[in-house]
Amino acid sequence: MNSKICKRVALFAGGGILGILLYFSYAYSSKPAGDNAQLMSLLMGGIEAVHYSPQPINDAFSEKIFNEFIDRADYNKKVFTQKDIDGLSKYKNSIDDELNATSYEFFDAVMKIYNVRIEQAYRFSKLPLAAPMDFTIDESIETDGDKLSFAADTNALRDQWRKYMKLQVLQQLTDQIDIQDKAKAKSDTVKEKTFAQMEVDARSKVSKSNEEYFSRVHELEYPDWVAAYLDCISNIEDPHTEYFPPVQKQNFDIQMTGQLEGIGAQLQERDGEIKIANIVPGSASWKQGQLKAGDIILKVAQGSAEPVNVEGMRLDKAIQLIRGKKGTEVRLTVKKPDGAILTVPIIRDIVILESTYAQSAIINSNGKKIGYLRLPGFYTILDQGGRSSADDVKTELQKLKSEDVSGVILDLRDNGGGSLQEAVKMAGLFFTNGPVVQARQRGDNISVMADTDPAIVYSGPLTIMVNENSASASEIVAAALQDYHRAVIIGSNTYGKGTVQNIYNLDDFVSHSESATSALGSEKITIRKYYRVNGGSTQLKGVAPDITLPNPYAEIKYGEKEDKYALSWDEIAPAKYSQWNSAPDISLLKSGSEKRVNSNSAFQLIRQEAADFKERSEHTSYSLNYEKFSKQQKDLDDKQKKYDAIFSDSTLVPVFNLPEDLSKINSDSVSIARNKQFLKNLKKDVYLYEASQVVAEMK
DSSP states (O other), X not given: OOOOOOOSTTHHHHTSHHHHHHHHOOOOOOOOSHHHHXXXXXXXXXXXXXXXXXXXXXXXXXXXXXXXXXHHHTTTSOSXXXXXXXXXXXXXXXXXXXXXXXXXXXXXXXXXHHHHHHHHHHXXXXXXXXXXXXXXXXXXXXXXXGGOOOBSSHHHHHHHHHHHHHHHHHHHHHHHHHHHHHHHHXXXXXXXXXXXXXXXXHHHHHHHHHHHHHHHHHHOOHHHHHHHHHHHHHHHHOTTOEXXXXXXXXXXXXXXXXXXXXXXXXXXXXXXXXXXXXXXXXXXXXXXXXXXXXXXXXXXXXXXXXXXXXXXXXXXXXXXXXXXXXXXXXXXXXXXXXXXXXXXXXXXXXXXXXXXSOEEEEEEETTEEEEEEEOOOBOBOOSXXXXXXXXXXXXXXXXXXXXXXXXXXXXXXXXXXXXXXXXXXXXXXXXXXXXXXXXXXTTTEEEEEEEOOOXXXXXXXXXXXXXXXXXXXXXXXXXXXXXXXXXXXXXXXXXXXXXXXXXXXXXXXXXXXXXXXXXXXXXXXXXXXXXXXXXXXXXXXXXXXXXXXXXXXXXXXXXXXXXXXXXXXXXXXXXXXXXXXXXXXXXXXXXXXXXXXXXXXXXXXXXXXXXXXXXXXXOOEEEOSHXXXXXXXXXXXXXXXXXXXXXXXXXXXXXXXXXXXXXXHTTSHHHHXXXXXXXXHHHTOHHHHHHHHHHHHOO
C-alpha cells in the first residue's frame, strides 16, 4: 500500500479542473443522429431488460442526469456561469422524454454552450500568465467543487481562472525554490536565481503545460462526448453499469486477462510525438529487436498497405493502428535518437503482462517458512492455452507446499476483482466442496455458486491480506473463507462492491443493414447482487477483517458506500455449509497482533497519518500568498519526511524467491529488475511483517 500523504496541490491538475475538462471538452460539430439514436436505444433497452434493479424513467431520473452531467462537465465550476445553468434548467424534467425518443437535445444544448465556454476558458487561463504575479496579496482559492458555486457572470469566471492559474504558478514556484535551496545546501557554487527570475520560469512552465492541455482538448471529437454522456446515464443506474466505446472495451479486456494482441511496446505522447517508453519482455517487439525505448513513431502501415502518418495524432488513435490480431504484420516508420529513420516490420503476437499475474515468495518468520502469494486481479483467458488466476494460484500453492511452508499469506490488497467464476474456483482450493457465494438476480431468483471439487490444494494455516481497495471477487474469496473459518482476514475494511456485471457487445444486437457503424461499443450492466454464504451482502459494508490494522485512509470517506447511486445493502437466508474443523483461535491471534501493533512505531505513524489525511480532506482552501502557501507546503513536507519512516526499514521482512523460479527470473535483465523491485517492496512492508507474525502463531 502506498501510504504517502498527498503533499502538493498539483493533484488538482490531474483529478480536478484539467482532468474534468479533458473528459468533457470537444470541438462541437453537427452530426447525423441516426447512429447515436440507435446507440441510446440499445443502451436503455439493455438496462431495462436485464439490469438488477432498473430505475423508472421519469422526471426524478431526468433530474439526476441533469445534475450529474453538469457536475461531471464542470465539477470545479470553471466553465459555466450561473446564467448558463439557469438557461439549461428547462431540460431538467424532460430528459426522460428525450431518452424515450432517443433524442440528444439536452446533451447538444450543453455541448454548444460548452464549446463557447471552453474557448473562453482557454483565453481566461492565458491572461494571468502574461505578466508577473503579486504573491503578497492575502487571498485564497477553494479547490473542492462541492463547496463552490457557479460564477455569476464572465467577470467572476475570469477571476476564478486568475486564481486557479495563480495557484498553479505558485506551486511551480515553491517547487523551484525548494530545489534551489536543496542544491545550495549541497554546494556553495550553485548559480542562484532571484525570486523574480524563478517567477518568470514558473509562469513559462505553467504556460507550456496549459497549452499542451488545451491542445489535447481540441483533439477530442463528438463521439467521445456522446460516449461520456451515455456513460453518465448508465452510472446513474448504479456505479458499475457503464457504456464502453470500442477502445475502452479493449482496455477493459486487457485488465481482465492480463494480455493483449499487439507488438508489446508501451507508448507515451510527449510534445506532439509518440515515443516508445518501454518494450515488454518476451513480446513481438522484444523478439524482433529493432524497436527501442526512445524511438519516435512517425508512420504506421498495415503490412504492405500505404502508411498512415501519426505525427500529432492522439495517442489512443495511434494505439488502435498499432494493435491488431496475432499473426498480422504492422510496419512502423521510426526515428531513432540519432536521427536515423527506418521501417521496423513486426508480426503481432499475444503480449503477456506478467505483473498482472499471481506471484509467490518465501518469508522467514520466527524460524518458520511462510509462503507469500500475491494476486493483483482475478483474470481469466478463455482462449486455448490461456491463463486462469485460479489455476495460477493453484500452481503457486503447490510450489509453496513443495517448500514445506508452515503457513500461507494470500495478498489481495488493491485487488479490484475480476472474474466471478475464478473467485469461486480459487476459494475452493482451500476447502472441500461447498457453496462459495450466493447470487440474486432480478425477481428474487437466488442461485448458489459452489466449489464441486472435493480436493484441497492447501489445508494449512492461511491468512488473507485485504485493504480498502480489495473489491468484488476479492471480497467474495475473503468473505467465503472467513465464513468457513478457514482463513484469518487481516488489514482494513474492504471496498464494499457486492454486485455482478455482464458485458454485452452492442453490435451483436443489430444487423449490418440496421447500422452504419461496425463498432457501437459495449455495455456493462449490473445483473446480480451477490451474498456471502452466511446470507449477508458485502454491498456497501464490505468485509470486516478479523484483525484490523491501522490504515491511513481509515478516517476519510471511501468505498462503495460513498457513491450516491450505489445499490443498497440487504441480506438473504444463509446457504448450507460446514465450517472448517480446525479453525484458529481468532481472539488469541487478535490479542497478540494488538500488542505488537501498539508497540510498533510504524503503525503509530500510520495512525497519525490517518488523522492528517482526515484534516487535509476537510481543508480544501489554499492561500495564494507566497509566505502562507510556502509555510503550508513546508509543514506538509515535514510530515511527509516523518511518514517516510513507515516504509524505511528495507530488512523488515526476510523474503526470498522460490528456488524453482530463479531460472525464469534470471532469464533477462528486465525480469531481474522487476523481481528486484518486487522483493524490495515486500522487505519494507510493515503490513506484510505483521501478517507473517500472525501466520507464525497459527496452529
